[in-house]
Amino acid sequence: MGTHMKTTIDINDELFRCVRQLADDTGTTFRALVEEGLRQVVERRRVEAPRSPFRLQVFNPPGDRGLAPPYDKLGLHQAILDSYPDVDYSERTLGAVHDRD
Numbered sequence: 001m002g003t004h005m006k007t008t009i010d011i012n013d014e015l016f017r018c019v020r021q022l023a024d025d026t027g028t029t030f031r032a033l034v035e036e037g038l039r040q041v042v043e044r045r046r047v048e049a050p051r052s053p054f055r056l057q058v059f060n061p062p063g064d065r066g067l068a069p070p071y072d073k074l075g076l077h078q079a080i081l082d083s084y085p086d087v088d089y090s091e092r093t094l095g096a097v098h099d100r101d
Contacts, residue, residue: 019033019034
């Protein structure tokens with residue numbers, strides 16, 4: 001089976017006792033049972049179909065033309081900045097985005 005790596009893991013006390021008892025009852029070792037369980041998990045996850053990447057669904061109602069004026073020209077970033085209550089609308093210029101301090 002090749003080389004072995006020593007490692008330390010924390011196992012729930014009740015699970016440890018169950019595995020130890022199973023090892024004693026079946027004439028095997030604790031390590032062999034842990035390796036068997038890990039192999040089964042690895043194999044099962046290899047066989048499971050990989051999940052497809054998340055795709056954001058876009059809702060575009062009929063006639064939707066995107067952002068409403070004036071943000072169709074200023075852009076979404078400016079619309080977000082302007083949603084804050086301390087907006088100074090007098091400094092807004094077409095196409096410019098002013099970050100806040």
